[in-house]
Amino acid sequence: MSLAMSFQVNRAEFQLQVSLELPDQGVTALFGRSGSGKTTLLRCIAGLEQLPGGSLSFQGQVWQSADEFVPVHLRPIGYVFQEASLFPHLTIEQNLHYGFKRIRAAERRIGFDEVVELLSLQDYLTRYPDQLSGGQRQRVSIGRALLTSPRLLLMDEPMASLDATSKQEILPYLERLTEELQLPIIYVSHAVDEVMRLADYMVLLDQGQVQAQGPLQALLTDHQLPFARSEQAASLLKAQLVDTDAGDGLAGLQLEQQPLLISQTHLSPGRLSPITLGATVKVTIMARDVVLARQLPEAISLLNALLVRVVALDTDLDKSQVLVHLQLGEQALMARISKRSAGLLQLQPGQQVYALIKGVAVNS
Incomplete structure (x- = not known):
């Protein structure tokens, strides 16, 4: 943990009280609803806002304290803003x-050609911003930020102003950025879909x-947080790719020493x-797509059967359903099933069951 901060502000319309490592x-x-303080906190990290009494250090360097304030420049x-602002x-x-x-020149750690290649900007260099799509302009904005050779990149909802098509266009570039x-x-x-695809913490x-x-x-599977109880409750798991072509348009993964099949078109699309x-490979499995069984069924269309252990059963917002927390090796999986089904299966903590999942229901 090398980014430590403490900020506090009390305004008539807004309060911020944050202490983080x-x-x-x-x-x-940084996730939350509009008005939760995300952008204000990001601006404090950048130095765009100077809150009295705040403190901030990054990798051992003090950027703000009671006696010091390093200006943003x-x-x-x-810093990548919501709008490209080219x-x-x-x-x-x-x-x-x-x-x-x-x-x-002596401080440049990222080369011009490297950024152009990374963000596939070769075909746009002679164009002007009004000749590009929203997604293309935002890629240029990201490239401009990278060419300052930052040690920390701050991104303030870089896809908030983009339509669905532009978002799908830019997401693979953000993934490449984080990997390379x-x-x-x-x-x-x-x-939450952006965060699940890109974030680690x-x-x-x-x-x-x-x-x-x-x-x-x-956090996604914590029953005390809103994610697990939402209609879109899902588990994020990490698996290893073992077969790019397992036949019938499927790819083979290994998840906690167990086989998992995924549609090739769902394997990191784009x-x-x-x-x-x-x-x-990160895989996402919706809680509603998990079927539980006490024994391996025969002659069934579900391709994936994972041996798991029941950790806990939680009441759901829908009184007819329960949320079952499962342990899969070192990782957590959730299943949303009817309360009646849980009763028929006599589910209880510590019990081993099979989590049955359609191959087409596994996404990456």
Whole structure:
């Protein structure tokens, strides 16, 4: 944990009271509803807001304390706003060079050509911002931030202003960014699907306070948090790719030493580079798509049968249903089933059962 901060503000219309220690690697998501304090906290980290009494240090360097405040232009950060905010009178190449020229040659850790290649901007360099789509402009904005050679990248809902098509276009580039550059990212969002695809760690904010923080996998299945009780409750698991072509349009994964089949079209859709055998793959399984059985069924269309252990049964918002928390090796899985089914199966903590999942219901 190398990003430590403490901020407090009391305003008539807004309050913020945050004390955090965050990882300085991977993607940390600041998640919450509008008005929860996400953007204010990000601006404090950037130095765009100076709150009295606040403190902030990154990798041993103090950026804010009672006696010191490092201004935003001296902090080694890149900042990506909701809107691309490119200079309309400059070409894309000139917009990119605007960020690149700010850094002395000896301090450049990311090359111009590297960023152009990373974000596939080769075909746009001579164009102007109004000649690009929203997703393309945002890729340029990200590229401009990267060309300042930041040690920390801050992203404030970079897809909030994009339509669904543009979001699907830009997500693979964000994934590539997180994989190929060893650069810690603080990512603000209120879209759980974005967070599940990109983040490793999450801070859940509500009304200016930290409601929970921790590894994303753990928070999604925590029965005390809203994710597990939502209609879209899902488990995020990590598996290894063992077969890119298992026949019939399927790919084979290994999840906690057990086989798992996934549709090839669901295996990291839109990914810009192929996944190598043995690579770790994030898979998402909706709680409503998990069927439980005490014995392995025969002659059934469900392809995946995972041996799991019942951890706990929780009441659901729908009184006819229960949320079953399951342990799968070192990872957690959830199943939403009817209360009647739980009674018929006589489910209880410690019991071993099979989690049955359609191959088409597994997504990556």
